[in-house]
Amino acid sequence: MSACSVPAAAMPLPAKPGPCAFGMTGDTATALGAPDMQTPAPLLDDAAIRALFDTALAAARDWHAACPVQRGFAPWPDDLAYVPRAPVPVPGIAELIADPGEASDISRPLRDALLAIAPFVEWRLGYTEDEVGADFLRRYGWFELAGPEGHFHTLRTRITVGYWGRGLFYPRHQHEPEELYTVVSGHALFHADGEADLTLAPGQTRLHRANQPHALTTAQSPILTLVFWRGAGLAQPPRISAA
Numbered sequence: 235m236s237a238c239s240v241p242a243a244a245m246p247l248p249a250k251p252g253p254c255a256f257g258m259t260g261d262t263a264t265a266l267g268a269p270d271m272q273t274p275a276p277l278l279d280d281a282a283i284r285a286l287f288d289t290a291l292a293a294a295r296d297w298h299a300a301c302p303v304q305r306g307f308a309p310w311p312d313d314l315a316y317v318p319r320a321p322v323p324v325p326g327i328a329e330l331i332a333d334p335g336e337a338s339d340i341s342r343p344l345r346d347a348l349l350a351i352a353p354f355v356e357w358r359l360g361y362t363e364d365e366v367g368a369d370f371l372r373r374y375g376w377f378e379l380a381g382p383e384g385h386f387h388t389l390r391t392r393i394t395v396g397y398w399g400r401g402l403f404y405p406r407h408q409h410e411p412e413e414l415y416t417v418v419s420g421h422a423l424f425h426a427d428g429e430a431d432l433t434l435a436p437g438q439t440r441l442h443r444a445n446q447p448h449a450l451t452t453a454q455s456p457i458l459t460l461v462f463w464r465g466a467g468l469a470q471p472p473r474i475s476a477a
């Protein structure tokens with residue numbers, strides 16, 4: 235059974251590991267030798283940084299190729315072009331490095347490749363303290379791996395990476411493009427207007443329709459996600475939904 239042989243409407247987290255949650259080990263980035271964000275980013279030349287981004291992109295491509303749900307949502311873009319971007323750190327990088335969440339055997343290469351580029355990424359927050367709170371802004375972050383403003387340029391999709399530490403609530407928000415969340419490590423409870431809440435683990439997916447308000451809650455685990463967008467408005471940011 236493949237890592238992503240789960241239905242588009244992902245199933246609740248099973249009491250026992252499901253088909254996409256096998257192989258969890260509870261290992262940590264520290265155990266794997268990932269960089270410690272409490273210290274300065276490693277000194278690497280441009281070629282070495284480019285190699286890390288190429289590895290991350292290849293891991294994301296393999297992750298997409300292994301998952302029929304992802305392939306059905308959008309083809310892998312064939313026009314990707316690397317764009318050098320200056321790193322923009324956010325406070326949440328330290329928590330990501332220290333506590334990335336459990337991966338599966340299938341998702342571990344992508345998780346570790348994303349951790350390797352974390353010190354060199356153009357991170358974003360996108361919300362104000364009034365919208366999400368100060369603790370949220372300290373313990374989350376996202377970046378555009380590929381897309382109109384990504385580390386790899388394409389106009390055909392937008393592929394972002396999002397991280398939320400433990401015990402956070404991402405309020406209801408929405409955007410015009412359709413969205414497919416895929417869980418790389420950790421797990422969280424996903425909410426979407428008109429649908430049942432679902433807890434998703436590595437390899438599981440969640441589809442959000444155009445302008446469908448949705449939210450996310452982490453509890454005893456952080457979550458690291460790879461998110462695909464399709465449709466109009468790829469360069470537009472999400473916005474908090476009306477109550």
Ligand SMILES: [Fe+2]
Pocket residue numbers: 407408409413442448472
């Ligand atoms: Fe979204």
